[in-house]
Amino acid sequence: MFLKQFILALFLVFTLGCKESVKTDTIAQETQGQEMVDPLPSWNEGAAKSAIIDFVTKTTTNGSSDFVPEKDRIACFDNDGTLWTEQPLYFQFIFAIDRIKAMAPDHPEWKSEQPFKAIMEGDMETVLAGGMKSVLSILGTTHAGMTTDEFNKTVADWIATATHPKTGKHYDEMIFKPMLELLDYLRDHGYKTFIVSGGGIDFIRVWAEEAYGIPPDQVVGSSGKVTYEVKEDGTPVLIKQPELNFIDDKEGKPVGIHQYIGKRPIFTAGNSDGDYQMLQYTSTATGYPRFGLIVHHTDGEREYAYDRESHIGELDQALDDAEKYGWIIIDMKSDWNTIYP
Amino acid sequence: MFLKQFILALFLVFTLGCKESVKTDTIAQETQGQEMVDPLPSWNEGAAKSAIIDFVTKTTTNGSSDFVPEKDRIACFDNDGTLWTEQPLYFQFIFAIDRIKAMAPDHPEWKSEQPFKAIMEGDMETVLAGGMKSVLSILGTTHAGMTTDEFNKTVADWIATATHPKTGKHYDEMIFKPMLELLDYLRDHGYKTFIVSGGGIDFIRVWAEEAYGIPPDQVVGSSGKVTYEVKEDGTPVLIKQPELNFIDDKEGKPVGIHQYIGKRPIFTAGNSDGDYQMLQYTSTATGYPRFGLIVHHTDGEREYAYDRESHIGELDQALDDAEKYGWIIIDMKSDWNTIYP
Numbered sequence: 001m002f003l004k005q006f007i008l009a010l011f012l013v014f015t016l017g018c019k020e021s022v023k024t025d026t027i028a029q030e031t032q033g034q035e036m037v038d039p040l041p042s043w044n045e046g047a048a049k050s051a052i053i054d055f056v057t058k059t060t061t062n063g064s065s066d067f068v069p070e071k072d073r074i075a076c077f078d079n080d081g082t083l084w085t086e087q088p089l090y091f092q093f094i095f096a097i098d099r100i101k102a103m104a105p106d107h108p109e110w111k112s113e114q115p116f117k118a119i120m121e122g123d124m125e126t127v128l129a130g131g132m133k134s135v136l137s138i139l140g141t142t143h144a145g146m147t148t149d150e151f152n153k154t155v156a157d158w159i160a161t162a163t164h165p166k167t168g169k170h171y172d173e174m175i176f177k178p179m180l181e182l183l184d185y186l187r188d189h190g191y192k193t194f195i196v197s198g199g200g201i202d203f204i205r206v207w208a209e210e211a212y213g214i215p216p217d218q219v220v221g222s223s224g225k226v227t228y229e230v231k232e233d234g235t236p237v238l239i240k241q242p243e244l245n246f247i248d249d250k251e252g253k254p255v256g257i258h259q260y261i262g263k264r265p266i267f268t269a270g271n272s273d274g275d276y277q278m279l280q281y282t283s284t285a286t287g288y289p290r291f292g293l294i295v296h297h298t299d300g301e302r303e304y305a306y307d308r309e310s311h312i313g314e315l316d317q318a319l320d321d322a323e324k325y326g327w328i329i330i331d332m333k334s335d336w337n338t339i340y341p
Numbered sequence: 342m343f344l345k346q347f348i349l350a351l352f353l354v355f356t357l358g359c360k361e362s363v364k365t366d367t368i369a370q371e372t373q374g375q376e377m378v379d380p381l382p383s384w385n386e387g388a389a390k391s392a393i394i395d396f397v398t399k400t401t402t403n404g405s406s407d408f409v410p411e412k413d414r415i416a417c418f419d420n421d422g423t424l425w426t427e428q429p430l431y432f433q434f435i436f437a438i439d440r441i442k443a444m445a446p447d448h449p450e451w452k453s454e455q456p457f458k459a460i461m462e463g464d465m466e467t468v469l470a471g472g473m474k475s476v477l478s479i480l481g482t483t484h485a486g487m488t489t490d491e492f493n494k495t496v497a498d499w500i501a502t503a504t505h506p507k508t509g510k511h512y513d514e515m516i517f518k519p520m521l522e523l524l525d526y527l528r529d530h531g532y533k534t535f536i537v538s539g540g541g542i543d544f545i546r547v548w549a550e551e552a553y554g555i556p557p558d559q560v561v562g563s564s565g566k567v568t569y570e571v572k573e574d575g576t577p578v579l580i581k582q583p584e585l586n587f588i589d590d591k592e593g594k595p596v597g598i599h600q601y602i603g604k605r606p607i608f609t610a611g612n613s614d615g616d617y618q619m620l621q622y623t624s625t626a627t628g629y630p631r632f633g634l635i636v637h638h639t640d641g642e643r644e645y646a647y648d649r650e651s652h653i654g655e656l657d658q659a660l661d662d663a664e665k666y667g668w669i670i671i672d673m674k675s676d677w678n679t680i681y682p
Binding site for chain 1 (some may be wrong): 412415489533535542543548550556557558559560564566568569571575577578579586592593595596599600601602603621622625664676
């Protein structure tokens, strides 16, 4: 249960799908209002894929009663578990653990100081037993007390080198190919795509532009305070402080959407109860049609299978209320023919 | 002096410049790397206009050693005094005063309660003598305790009807035509344009998309806290709280740029010492060329003339240090042949 608290405190946390432009008559089928070429090749034919294509078509076809002007085509995506894998731990937490290990040689005192001693010994139980104090200590050490440029470099270096314990892939290779196709498909139809994550905004921005084609100003996330200081040589820097600024999770997600985006989304995708309020805020809006999508992790073989009982990415209430709000559930195992690029 | 405090506490325009597409040989002059048609017709020929055109040309010409990739072409504009007039009071403060007057019939107790009594009597001296308590009371009454949708409606109604005491124009007609041309010119060259204002983010977003072509998610400003609540009938709403969230002024502007945009600007425009740190943060950055611009209000006839001694839009330190940082000073009287659209 303790891991659930992480998402509240953590300043959490590659290739763009190649657009297929082959337009041979043999593979192309023109159906009403649909593309000549399948825009979502990693998605199996079925109710979920049809619902997406129908929605995008009707909201972007001039003259349709459901037409949405381009300026209002806002699409919001959760990140952990929605755009990339989040098991066995949020990748940003793995980054923090790796940073502690990398910093350890300069901190001999950590040999006897918790939670650092336990991290070095790989004793996660003791780390987690330290509760919020332990988490804040790890965060304060790895996400604050440095300039924003210095932090960005540690994230970029980590993303370029670290690998996942189960797949051996780099973490930015564990983004979901079907979701990359969906992001491209929406953008090709005039949608502006945003990340709205419980994870750390500074962590995500470092690699999201290359990984997802989403620029930093379209990333919303949790954040710490930052101060502006001018060094003695006249160089201004931004210093990351060990104080929370904003938690972009649960009720925080609609608040973050308001503060950062300022418009109510037309299309929202998530995968856990942390996305419940964001989906609710989207689906109950009037004026335009709205689309809510939930990625259900059902594929223990190719990825991970979890929902109601999971410490990470718990999906319970949102699963119960999906029908009530008309949210489309993606069954990863049957709806996606490919997971990673 | 007290008015200066407003900018710290306040959760502090109309036609887009028509793009001239006439391309007759008689008016067009092709100079190296420059447009066929003058992109800044409201700007008189001179050092300021040349500096802008040279900068945009060199940063957007493929093969130039100063070329900046499109993804990094971030341009930030202050709002009050930079994109529209800010005298005799920040327009948002006039909005707040007007709101108090409109709400008065439902508040008979205000007949004896300050600062409301003084506002009703047009006695601004007493209002201002009330200090921060007075300001927070005005803000709490006019900018909080309502849903975001309700607030947006009051702003939209006010912008559509209220008029300026000196010009008689609607406030969104008091945007600067030369700056609209500059925004268009930058966007036509792949720059993404942002507002970074000490004023209230929720106030500006209501009309900025139509006035400046800048969508809500590209507006950074001061803000109050907002909470997410679900009403008894199941409708979710965002409630504006009377608690400050972020002050986007002075040192707050580089912080706001970091938190909202996540990239250091290439081009920054301001008009007061409130923009000093944002200009400094821009001009001291390495890697790409940078441009800092200051609108100097020198035209008491067509607009207002003020700088070092002004209670609103004080321009003192930034004027002293402009040469040091290479900031271009716009002399409104001589550089602009037109002020308003």
